[in-house]
Amino acid sequence: MCSEIVKSVCPHDCPSVCPLEVERLGPKRIGKVKGSPANAFTAGIICGKVARYSERIHHGQRLLYPMKRVGKKGSDNFKRITWDEALETVAKNLLRVEREHGAEAVWPFYYAGTMGHVMRDGINRLRHVKGYSGMQGTYCTALSGPGWEAGCGTKRGSDVLEMEKSDLIVIWGLNAVSSQIHLMTHVIKGIRNGAKLVVVDPYQNKTADKAHLHLPLRPGTDGALACAVMHVLFEEGYADKAYLEKYTDLPKEFEEHLKTKTPEWASEITGLAAHTIEAFARLYGSSKKTFLRVGHGMTRSRNGAHNMHAVSCLPAVTGAWQYEGGGALYGQGDLAQLDTTLIEGKDVKNPDVRMLDQSRIGEILTGHEGALKGGPEVKALFIQNTNPVAVAPDSSAVRKGFMRDDLFVCVHEQFMTETAKMADIVLPATMFLEHDDIYTASAHCTLQVAKSVISPAGACKSNHQVICELAKKLGAQHKGFDLSALAIVEETLKKSGYPNVADIIATTGHDLSLPFEEAHFLNGFAHPDGKFRFKPDWSSLGPRGETMPEFPDHWDVIDEVDKEKQFRLITPPSQNFLNSSFSETKTSRIKERCPEALINQRVMRKLGLVEGDLVRVGNELGSVLLNAVSAKNQHEDTVVVEGIWPNSSFLEGRGINTLVSSEPGYPNNGAVFHDTAVWLRAHK
Numbered sequence: 001m002c003s004e005i006v007k008s009v010c011p012h013d014c015p016s017v018c019p020l021e022v023e024r025l026g027p028k029r030i031g032k033v034k035g036s037p038a039n040a041f042t043a044g045i046i047c048g049k050v051a052r053y054s055e056r057i058h059h060g061q062r063l064l065y066p067m068k069r070v071g072k073k074g075s076d077n078f079k080r081i082t083w084d085e086a087l088e089t090v091a092k093n094l095l096r097v098e099r100e101h102g103a104e105a106v107w108p109f110y111y112a113g114t115m116g117h118v119m120r121d122g123i124n125r126l127r128h129v130k131g132y133s134g135m136q137g138t139y140c141t142a143l144s145g146p147g148w149e150a151g152c153g154t155k156r157g158s159d160v161l162e163m164e165k166s167d168l169i170v171i172w173g174l175n176a177v178s179s180q181i182h183l184m185t186h187v188i189k190g191i192r193n194g195a196k197l198v199v200v201d202p203y204q205n206k207t208a209d210k211a212h213l214h215l216p217l218r219p220g221t222d223g224a225l226a227c228a229v230m231h232v233l234f235e236e237g238y239a240d241k242a243y244l245e246k247y248t249d250l251p252k253e254f255e256e257h258l259k260t261k262t263p264e265w266a267s268e269i270t271g272l273a274a275h276t277i278e279a280f281a282r283l284y285g286s287s288k289k290t291f292l293r294v295g296h297g298m299t300r301s302r303n304g305a306h307n308m309h310a311v312s313c314l315p316a317v318t319g320a321w322q323y324e325g326g327g328a329l330y331g332q333g334d335l336a337q338l339d340t341t342l343i344e345g346k347d348v349k350n351p352d353v354r355m356l357d358q359s360r361i362g363e364i365l366t367g368h369e370g371a372l373k374g375g376p377e378v379k380a381l382f383i384q385n386t387n388p389v390a391v392a393p394d395s396s397a398v399r400k401g402f403m404r405d406d407l408f409v410c411v412h413e414q415f416m417t418e419t420a421k422m423a424d425i426v427l428p429a430t431m432f433l434e435h436d437d438i439y440t441a442s443a444h445c446t447l448q449v450a451k452s453v454i455s456p457a458g459a460c461k462s463n464h465q466v467i468c469e470l471a472k473k474l475g476a477q478h479k480g481f482d483l484s485a486l487a488i489v490e491e492t493l494k495k496s497g498y499p500n501v502a503d504i505i506a507t508t509g510h511d512l513s514l515p516f517e518e519a520h521f522l523n524g525f526a527h528p529d530g531k532f533r534f535k536p537d538w539s540s541l542g543p544r545g546e547t548m549p550e551f552p553d554h555w556d557v558i559d560e561v562d563k564e565k566q567f568r569l570i571t572p573p574s575q576n577f578l579n580s581s582f583s584e585t586k587t588s589r590i591k592e593r594c595p596e597a598l599i600n601q602r603v604m605r606k607l608g609l610v611e612g613d614l615v616r617v618g619n620e621l622g623s624v625l626l627n628a629v630s631a632k633n634q635h636e637d638t639v640v641v642e643g644i645w646p647n648s649s650f651l652e653g654r655g656i657n658t659l660v661s662s663e664p665g666y667p668n669n670g671a672v673f674h675d676t677a678v679w680l681r682a683h684k
């Protein structure tokens with residue numbers, strides 16, 4: 001059989017959004033997947049998971065047909081039905097709930113399992129037309145986004161391609177080797193040209209392995225470290241006074257505020273030695289072209305946005321923004337400014353409809369009044385692209401909610417996930433190589449489009465098809481329900497002022513990068529006065545902003561250790577899973593072995609644990625049992641569990657999010673996945 005190479009784009013929830021070259025073996029079969037060399041950021045490299053994509057797309061356990069539940073909830077007992085019966089049942093139940101309890105009792109629930117704008121966000125068009133409850137997406141960027149915007153005013157920054165010119169690269173709260181492999185290509189280029197690498201991270205992850213200096217601070221204490229570093233920068237003459245005067249809001253007040261934030265003060269809070277903090281500050285201050293790459297990882301705490309802002313102040317103090325190879329990046333998310341009116345049906349949006357916090361789904365489904373915002377109970381869920389039973393905080397409450405007999409659940413999925421098992425109706429979804437979409441990236445500056453490469457497996461339908469067909473059965477009308485996904489992409493591009501689909505595919509993406517002065521905010525930051533804000537207007541960034549400290553600081557609202565819970569748990573991504581995805585593929589599972597807790601070697605000894613022993617990790621929400629692994633270079637009170645394994649991979653069937661609280665962060669909510677005080681007990 002002759003094969004051909006077809007262009008595509010990786011849709012997974014990953015900042016890299018790689019352009020791909022896919023080997024098409026036949027109308028329904030792919031072979032090898034490779035990265036396209038046409039993109040300067042990804043440079044032809046892709047992660048192992050997607051290089052092995054034929055394993056996922058041609059997986060024997062892929063969902064291929066619609067099914068209805070015939071056993072008890074959660075029992076995994078389903079029977080194959082036709083698409084017509086499936087969509088009729090969904091429509092009948094949504095109409096019944098709407099009639100009996102009001103439209104807000106229906107909750108369309110989605111996230112970024114695919115990052116394609118049409119497939120991911122088209123569900124909002126249905127919700128706006130119908131007046132169903134809205135969803136605030138808070139798993140991921142609700143803390144990091146406002147934290148960055150607080151100072152800079154917009155979500156963009158220096159281009160990572162500049163790293164080859166940097167003197168110093170600081171990776172702060174981001175495990176690039178696992179969660180953003182391409183960043184390392186550019187870091188290594190910088191190192192080859194003489195740059196030093198500093199990694200600020202609670203544990204010695206694979207990125208810290210590559211660092212000249214690793215600062216293993218206690219989780220949730222980044223604000224203290226950043227303040228102490230800036231204290232030294234001002235005290236020892238590394239602050240660029242002319243830059244501060246021209247580009248920042250209150251430099252003198254800020255300098256005064258930092259007077260008491262000494263390295264000794266921060267040492268107590270962060271667990272780092274004062275001389276280490278000073279050494280880092282001097283290295284940062286004495287290098288001109290410092291590139292600071294900040295990750296979401298440091299923001300998944302109650303004080304996460306506050307900490308992100310504190311860290312983002314560093315290049316504004318030294319004026320590193322003025323130099324190529326200098327400045328900072330959180331993400332390039334605000335570059336594209338797509339007009340998504342047609343995709344999301346924003347033209348028919350009613351702003352008075354309630355927005356429910358995605359991360360509080362457990363509380364919402366178990367009837368917490370505050371979480372329900374005083375509105376009706378949720379009686380029907382329609383879910384696409386997310387697996388909340390595994391990934392949302394407070395898993396026990398989530399499971400309890402899903403088990404409710406009066407809750408109707410439809411899940412549109414690629415696999416029989418733990419969430420799909422809770423459904424009344426399961427619908428089979430296409431994968432990205434079987435549909436068309438448009439993609440923006442947060443790690444680089446390219447807008448991309450991909451057309452389907454093969455025809456859908458089994459009876460799979462795309463999110464867009466399902467939304468349109470369901471809309472017809474519900475009597476919901478909108479122009480977007482009558483257009484193909486590709487026609488919506490074409491119109492979105494046109495409305496947004498970009499080239500058309502054919503041109504974007506021909507050039508392997510449209511370059512959105514800005515001229516140097518603009519990218520480095522040398523024409524001003526994105527606030528009305530053009531100044532970087534050391535003292536942000538937190539209230540404008542979210543309803544819970546009022547109580548936040550005005551200047552950067554250590555804001556002690558985290559789930560701190562106490563006598564009973566002497567450890568702080570963080571749960572960062574693993575290399576071979578992508579959130580809950582790829583836990584279904586055998587090769588990823590083999591590489592990740594089993595759920596493990598990384599524990600400081602001295603603590604292991606104190607608890608009488610040796611590697612491979614079982615340890616019980618718990619708090620007031622419950623406890624989980626996993627393998628203990630000895631770790632160096634992390635604070636004694638830090639415990640790390642990598643990867644979102646299915647609950648069923650844990651010995652007692654309770655996964656790591658059993659322990660994570662659904663209490664929201666500040667100022668605009670956000671899940672606190674790395675902010676959990678726990679106890680540890682050897683399990684003999």
Ligand SMILES: Nc1nc2c(c(=O)[nH]1)N[C@H]1C(S)=C(S)[C@@H](COP(=O)(O)OP(=O)(O)OC[C@H]3O[C@@H](n4cnc5c(=O)[nH]c(N)nc54)[C@H](O)[C@@H]3O)O[C@H]1N2
Binds near residue numbers: 172174297
């Ligand atoms: N392989 C793989 N890649 C992924 C994902 C995955 O699951 N697997 N997930 C994707 C998704 S959805 C996202 S949002 C992105 C980013 O996903 P994130 O979860 O934000 O991951 P990172 O940005 O790598 O940040 C994780 C790092 O932050 C560190 N960290 C935790 N708490 C703190 C803290 O208080 N302070 C500091 N300084 N560091 C802290 C952790 O130890 C870890 O090394 O990655 C994406 N890429």
Ligand SMILES: Nc1nc2c(c(=O)[nH]1)N[C@H]1C(S)=C(S)[C@@H](COP(=O)(O)OP(=O)(O)OC[C@H]3O[C@@H](n4cnc5c(=O)[nH]c(N)nc54)[C@H](O)[C@@H]3O)O[C@H]1N2
Binds near residue numbers: 119386391571656673
């Ligand atoms: N403990 C802990 N929990 C976490 C995190 C953490 O760091 N620690 N990270 C959090 C973060 S940042 C995030 S973003 C979430 C993400 O968690 P999830 O939202 O669950 O993310 P994914 O695993 O990327 O995708 C979910 C599902 O989407 C399905 N899917 C993919 N494409 C399509 C499609 O086109 N159509 C349909 N219908 N389905 C599709 C996949 O099969 C997959 O099962 O997890 C959060 N949970």
Ligand code: SF4
Binds near residue numbers: 011018
């Ligand atoms: S998951 Fe990330 S690194 Fe892997 S191919 Fe997709 S975009 Fe690239």
Ligand SMILES: [Mo]
Binds near residue numbers: 013
């Ligand atoms: Mo995420």
